[in-house]
Amino acid sequence: MSTVEVRVDRVLGGGPFCEIGRPRVTATTPDGTLTAIGGALTTPQWHARDVSRRSSPDPGWHPTAVYRSTDLTCLFHLTTRWPANTLAFHPTLPLLAIGTGRYDGGWAYEGELLLLDLVTGVTVSLLQHPREVRRLTWQDPQTLDLVLAVPCDEDTKRFGTTSLACAIRRDDWDRATDGMLRMPYGEEPYPDECPTDPADATAVLEQRLGRAWTPRRAVWAVRGLPDGCVLAALDGIAVECWTPTSPDHAWRVPSDGTGYQVTTLPSERTALTLTQTTHSYGRWTTQPSAVVEVDLDTGAVRTIHRAAAPSVMVSRADGRWALRVTEAKAGRVTIAGLAGARGRKVQLGPYRLFNHYFDIRYAPDLLFLQDDADTRWVVAVDTPHRRVRRLFPLEWDTSRGGHLSGGCGAYLDDRAGPAIVHAGTVHNGAGLLPGNAFVVRRAYPTGEPSWVFTADHQATALDVDGDFIYVTFTSGELVVLRATDGAVQGRQQLRVNGHRVVPFSLARTGANLLAIGTQDGRVLDCSIHRLIH
The missing domain is CATH 2.130.10.10 (YVTN repeat-like/Quinoprotein amine dehydrogenase)
Structure with missing residues (x-):
């Protein structure tokens, strides 16, 4: 039983969007009431010290947050193992699809497709195996278009690209469970595109604020x-x-x-x-x-x-x-x-x-x-x-x-x-x-x-x-x-x-x-x- 409690009395250096660091990607609901931002916080390491060590399960270091557009209140906040590359609000359901991932520098393109329930705050990881997710688009309430990275380096020669596109149609997105999307996904080669542009994401934030914005860091x-x-x-x-x-x-x-x-x-x-x-x-x-x-x-x-x-x-x-x-x-x-x-x-x-x-x-x-x-x-x-x-x-x-x-x-x-x-x-x-x-x-x-x-x-x-x-x-x-x-x-x-x-x-x-x-x-x-x- 705790006998001592520490209470936060003041928050110094806060402000709008402080939870996400440098923005990478944004999305807005069709009615404009919510804005989602995937960001990048300071790497937990400097030239004399590393503070990144955690035992499993590791919640990750890469933030995504959902804000109410009217007053910029942070409603949901989560961290992921890989950086967010793409965000897409469901057209009719209170769901946010989050695509994460990156190349590991030597062989594999790893990441996740996450689905955040905007009522309960629960997040599920949909893919059976880790894959970098590069683009998400809801074609209609049942169909999600995806661009995934190839699984590993040897697939690049096979497909002539590092990107593969597919469409997944389901009627149970509101009942999603971990690992429910199993291969094969029917992927086809897709032209490689430029990565996310932080400048574009920053411009969206500044438009919401009506002024220039610079994030504080660690x-x-x-x-x-x-x-x-x-x-x-x-x-x-x-x-x-x-x-x-x-x-x-x-x-x-x-x-x-x-x-x-x-x-x-x-x-x-x-x-x-x-x-x-x-x-x-x-x-x-x-x-x-x-x-x-x-x-x-x-x-x-x-x-x-x-x-x-x-x-x-x-x-x-x-x-x-x-x-x-x-x-x-x-x-x-x-x-x-x-x-x-x-x-x-x-x-x-x-x-x-x-x-x-x-x-x-x-x-x-x-x-x-x-x-x-x-x-x-x-x-x-x-x-x-x-x-x-x-x-x-x-x-x-x-x-x-x-x-x-x-x-x-x-x-x-x-x-x-x-x-x-x-x-x-x-x-x-x-x-x-x-x-x-x-x-x-x-x-x-x-x-x-x-x-x-x-x-x-x-x-x-x-x-x-x-x-x-x-x-x-x-x-x-x-x-x-x-x-x-x-x-x-x-x-x-x-x-x-x-x-x-x-x-x-x-x-x-x-x-x-x-x-x-x-x-x-x-x-x-x-x-x-x-x-x-």
Whole structure:
């Protein structure tokens, strides 16, 4: 039974169509009362970290939403395993057909044909086997015309195209069940067409709004300030500041890339935010990262510290910070401090984004993960002598034979003693299996575990207060654990206006207050309540 509940009091950075990210495709009902939009949210990965891991069944990362045309209220929202390519409202029934899919890059064209019931909100997947769906058109109330991709590469030579057309006639669309459309579909070769054009979809949204529109993107980091303000870093914005009383941001520092990490210096009104040029066409940029130093009172940029390569920022409680190069063959750590980024360099070995992310808030040391031949170690880099001090192996149970990866975490010192609480995952060669994500409390600096909480999905963010550990997951869940023994005190799906959101960042912002940054660009201003049973 839950004893703690987190309530969303304010939603910052919202607005029309915020649920769908960048639009890909749209459709409107024949009477114009509903608009459906298939979109694309920020990929759950950046150059230093991956937060895409979920166990099966995976609800997918690609959003489709249905809006009421009169006031743009989001009525239905779902995510799919593949991006939406085409949408079609049934001409007479309250149904929306959704065609998804894409080429896997090496062999198959996979996707789904989904049917969303606009009364119940239930979605069914109609095809017997996964196939990319490229176009949908209702010819009449019984007949659905489809353009599908060929199943795999070898079919391209056979048909002379990657597209096949067919028509399916049914009188039971309102009683649809999973897998009810079985092959053969009577497909014929069809000329390949240009893919969906996001510019066309954006134009439809702007016509509905009557103004220009730009989507917000993933909030990768949030941080609370003593005065109740909240800092956020996201795509296109190095850092922005929200006050406790205004629905609008107080100031904002634009970026031609993405803000990924934010920390504050303890003795100054100064924020540090790590920014990076956004990757494109599936390739990571090799442009160096930058740490932007910002005045918290005015939002003015004081200086920019430029790294030598793409990097991740690590900090400790006294304000000392460092940059670790995230290139696989590099391993340099540059130690900075209150005087700036001209620091000394330490070699820690290769960094891999799936393995070595280890961001521990409030830590008394600069903490990293370092590999030797067969062990992944938690290490501290001492200043100013650049000594690398091994603390303990990341793995505390060598009998399981798994491969542990790091994650987010925090340092605390309570009645149970000094400790770090950190998240991570166990890899057994088959992706993330149920129960292979974890949050663990470990004595500091010796590493003995005092409790372990296991989960089915990867943790995205973690923070602590005097009593509780707050953890968010890729499933959209928020879990509250008792700090001393890991007992679950609260567990809930995060929702805004009834629709599930995926949290990418979380921070304690005051007594019984949290801020949560979402994949779709919103900042949730939340309060913590103890329930009386």
